[in-house]
Amino acid sequence: xxxxxxxLVVVLTIFxxxxxxxxxxxxxxxxxxxxxxxxxxxxxxxxxxxxxxxRAKLPxxxxxxxxxxxxxxxxxxxxxxxxxxxGFITFQTTMAxxxxxxxxxxxxxxxxxxxxxxxxxxxxxxxxxxxIPVVALAPMIVVLANAAGAGSLLVPKAIxxxxxxFFPVLVSMVxxxxxxxxxxxxxxxxxxxxxxxxxxxxxxxxxxxxFFASLKIAVAASLVGxxxxxxxxxxxxxxxxRMLIGSQFGNPMIMWSALFAAAILAAMLIWIxxxxxxxxxxxxxxxxx
Amino acid sequence: MQNAKPGDRPLxxxxxxxxxxxxxxxxxxxxxxxxxxxxxxVHALKDVSLDIKKGEFVSFIGPSGCGKTTFLRCMADLxxxxxxSITVNGVSxxxxxxxxxxxxxxxxxxxxxxxxxxxNIRLPLEIMGYxxxxxxxxxxxxxxxxxxxxxxxxxxxxxxxGMQQRAxxxxxxAFDADILLMDEPFGALDEIVRDHLNEQLLALWARTGxxxxxxxxxxxxxxxxxxxxxxxxxxxxxISDVIxxxxxxxxxxEIRDTPEFIEIAHRVRDGxxxxxxxxx
Ligand SMILES: Nc1ncnc2c1ncn2[C@@H]1O[C@H](COP(=O)(O)OP(=O)(O)OP(=O)(O)O)[C@@H](O)[C@H]1O
Ligand SMILES: [Mg+2]
Numbered sequence: 001x002x003x004x005x006x007x008l009v010v011v012l013t014i015f016x017x018x019x020x021x022x023x024x025x026x027x028x029x030x031x032x033x034x035x036x037x038x039x040x041x042x043x044x045x046x047x048x049x050x051x052x053x054x055r056a057k058l059p060x061x062x063x064x065x066x067x068x069x070x071x072x073x074x075x076x077x078x079x080x081x082x083x084x085x086x087g088f089i090t091f092q093t094t095m096a097x098x099x100x101x102x103x104x105x106x107x108x109x110x111x112x113x114x115x116x117x118x119x120x121x122x123x124x125x126x127x128x129x130x131x132i133p134v135v136a137l138a139p140m141i142v143v144l145a146n147a148a149g150a151g152s153l154l155v156p157k158a159i160x161x162x163x164x165x166f167f168p169v170l171v172s173m174v175x176x177x178x179x180x181x182x183x184x185x186x187x188x189x190x191x192x193x194x195x196x197x198x199x200x201x202x203x204x205x206x207x208x209x210x211f212f213a214s215l216k217i218a219v220a221a222s223l224v225g226x227x228x229x230x231x232x233x234x235x236x237x238x239x240x241x242r243m244l245i246g247s248q249f250g251n252p253m254i255m256w257s258a259l260f261a262a263a264i265l266a267a268m269l270i271w272i273x274x275x276x277x278x279x280x281x282x283x284x285x286x287x288x289x
Numbered sequence: 290m291q292n293a294k295p296g297d298r299p300l301x302x303x304x305x306x307x308x309x310x311x312x313x314x315x316x317x318x319x320x321x322x323x324x325x326x327x328x329x330x331v332h333a334l335k336d337v338s339l340d341i342k343k344g345e346f347v348s349f350i351g352p353s354g355c356g357k358t359t360f361l362r363c364m365a366d367l368x369x370x371x372x373x374s375i376t377v378n379g380v381s382x383x384x385x386x387x388x389x390x391x392x393x394x395x396x397x398x399x400x401x402x403x404x405x406x407x408x409n410i411r412l413p414l415e416i417m418g419y420x421x422x423x424x425x426x427x428x429x430x431x432x433x434x435x436x437x438x439x440x441x442x443x444x445x446x447x448x449x450x451g452m453q454q455r456a457x458x459x460x461x462x463a464f465d466a467d468i469l470l471m472d473e474p475f476g477a478l479d480e481i482v483r484d485h486l487n488e489q490l491l492a493l494w495a496r497t498g499x500x501x502x503x504x505x506x507x508x509x510x511x512x513x514x515x516x517x518x519x520x521x522x523x524x525x526x527x528i529s530d531v532i533x534x535x536x537x538x539x540x541x542x543e544i545r546d547t548p549e550f551i552e553i554a555h556r557v558r559d560g561x562x563x564x565x566x567x568x569x
Binding site for chain 1: 365366367386387388389391392393395397399401402403404405412413415416417444445446464
């Protein structure tokens, strides 16, 4: 509850700036209309008219909220105009990409830590992979996945999401698996432990806090990857596709409501992952040393 | 329980060329270890010879950097000597390590934070393949031994430093090794706790009959605990004196005020001075 106050202040500040921005950006249109009609509106009328435009350059917060509410509550969840429908598509892909990213990240990290050869060959490529803009890669992945007979857009989109989310997992897991110090390794040596036992009894458990810390970043990256994957790939469903439709049809309201739906989805995902992390940390001895 | 026999001075005993001395649990012959560092070679140990017999409690004392830890690590096969030889239980240090001949207690408790106290003590047992029932029985027994019964389910951070160190000793006692190697196990503890743990350690040694090699910086601690005190001096790390203690095996804390005790303490201090550890 202590964190509530500062958060509220930030939110209120953002809303205030947003309202001022809406007023400034939408005023031109109001003034044009007034000039055409030959009227001379007062400040309150201008203010009122900047806050209710259907095709506002920058819709006001309450308009976006209303649109969001409409898209979430008033539409049937099976409807193509329901934000729940699109949100679920995006959620599904995000989860698929997240799982893909975790598996790839963990497998690569284990290989890199156990084999010097893998360390020298894989790590540079993993780093290079993150320097290629994913937007440039997305259409190619779609084409290749289709050629390989993927059937739906889910597979290429999940690959794009996994492509972004494996990296934080990989980097954290490599650090985590390498975190045990000389003394902890020496201790196992005095027991005559095998390399396999060193891995299962020491390296893996020592890496778990690093792993869970990386999940929050990975799930966010997976969501970004999913939305990027929905933009240029001819997808018609998903929050990313909604944003694109909104911009193509000159309807900022759709764009903004999809954007906020994505933000809410991100917040929910991170909240869930943090919850899992907390439970895991508690099961592992309370996280203190 | 007198170990002092005339001529029992392994360090001045160059004739024994065979690897093992009969009756010796640990036997070092002309042991040397030179670390190659960026600032040139460091002679951590130079031509060190020593025999430790079964059931002895041997303390190693000497100024910082004189190679006490290095010597102990050589016995444990955690460090590889660059010269000479060392045998443990009549075989090479490596074979002895693989045969789980010793328990090692590090200066820091080094408990795994994700395991409970019981889980930490179970670690060596799991690795060595003891049965579940045997594990439970042994954990209970050694916890009793170090007076930590009832703390099995606690996590390390819930225990004081002294209790953690006791848990790490219990961990080294849980499996059947007759040798205990301890590197300043009580170094970070206050005087009172240390006295108490020293008493416990002596009782434990009497009960189990283990052979113990014990590194310390404290003269009273070395004299109080040991049947044999090995004084070392630095640059290069050497043994400068080996003192066989005439103190009886039964040692109440008050023994530290007796003339015999004070006399041995003097000899240890003289040995430390002679090794000119503290004046350069
Ligand atoms: N891994 C290493 N690499 C290089 N030099 C080392 C290494 N370990 C120890 N040394 C050096 O060897 C010498 C002996 O070190 P050692 O740790 O055995 O001393 P010590 O008697 O245990 O000292 P202390 O009482 O401070 O623990 C020191 O000069 C130290 O700097
Ligand atoms: Mg040391």
